[in-house]
Amino acid sequence: MPLGPAITDVAQLKSHPALARILAWKPAAVEAARYDRDELTLSIERSFIRDVCALLRDQAKCPFNFLSDLTCVDWYPSEPRFEVIYQLLSIPNRERVRLKVRLNGSSPVVESVTSVWPAANFFEREVFDLFGIRFSGHPYLRRIQMPEDWEGHPLRKDYPVEGYR
């Protein structure tokens, strides 16, 4: 299976159930779409992420009822620096979609999706712990992997692999 070129044209991709539903609700919420290696990635405007997640979970035709994963990528030193990644899975339809929210480095805050999927609880705590991203509305946003009194966020790219000595 040689790699085909990625499709980035929203008009070509709008047959996908997730994208179609969001476009029907609020076209401004989708910043970009990309179909690459059989996976669809949608960049969502930061302020809409919780609503988009609730929308995709509750749609009747293809409900994305399962949050597979939530993580983050640090694109230091470019801006916007952080990308929070949501991997959604529709168990009845066997369909996946990836949502992405871009956050700038100075004060990375995004709305928590724990009210949509309680599964996000530990995932968001881990991203908070290792990347320093704040999730507003999270019920218990404390460090999960590192000790409570740890300084810094180890998975950021400006944090040395061997740690500070």
Add this chain to the structure above:
Amino acid sequence: MILNMGPQHPSTHGVLRLLLEIEGENVVRIMPDLGFLHTGIEKTCEAKFYQQVVPLTDRIDYLCPMTNNLCYVLAVEKLLGLEIPPRAQWLRVMLNELTRINSHLVWLGTHAMDIGALTVFLYCFREREDVLRLFEMVSGQRMMTSYFRIGGVALEPPLGFFEKVKEFAGRFPARVDEYEDLLTHNPIWTMRTKGVARITAEDAVALGASGPTLRGSGVDFDLRRDMPYSSYEKFQFKVPVATEGDVFARYIIRVQELRESIALVRQALDGMPEGPTKADAPKVVLPDREKMKTQMEAMIYHFKIITEGFTVPAGEVYQAVESPRGEMGYYVVSDGTAKPYRVHMRSACLANLQTLPKMCEGRLIADVVAAIGSIDIVLGEIDR
């Protein structure tokens, strides 16, 4: 009263600490405290070449190393757009199912021991030893196998390996009957497990549970069948589902999975295709030892892969496989260089652990032990 359970507690299967708020014998609230085994594997991956990450993936979940290897190499192969020869795919399926047997045997032994059935442990470890010997034969290692490589498997299995597997597959179903004789109809076992630590299908889905924890609640979803990878679509197998959502349902599903897995191993043995075990991609796959010593071209490729790795086209993929515990996922981001920009492991145990408070709050402390055993956690995977 607040009771501290762990991190050094035999029934937490590692270094999990639970803060239990109790009233008499009843649990009011559970707060899991993680991170005692955090080793920063995700950070380490960013400093390694793509092929050097494979041995790290073993160490995440030390009970199912091959599943982790498989998930990572599938993700990188998807990034590269590599085609894997059928023989390698069949080998991967076979070893992956043996890994599932290995992992479930450890789970069954320790879970039964937690509840008080000490004998089962000895029986399970007898067969686990056989599986580990097979692993040692094929990869030279009992636990940290690193046998799957990007583009195929490390080596053609040694002579006599398939006969050994066949022999094991022949005697294993009778051994599963032995475990079932000890437990399934044992009144003490059923009293400790039936109706204990229930979770509904809605809660299980909302809390991100996967694998037997999800199927125990009646959700019929298995990635091997529903979103197949590595030629699983060419195999016939049943996905056990139970609807009760209690400890016994999760137990019976895993025992049935033992039988399905050994049937899959047999299918893979019978249908094992001939041919190469590595993809035809000289820039990615190390050449055979023999070629490397006789052909200039092969030596150059070998030198380049070892010293500077291979570049992977920029992009991102999320690859999920059905590990013995549930959905194991690798999210790999490439920026076009020879080292992964980001590797994230979606840990099935981390999500499954979130179901624990829902299962146990309002129940007895002794049920917490049964519930922890039934969701089959491995702390290496939770903390990474």
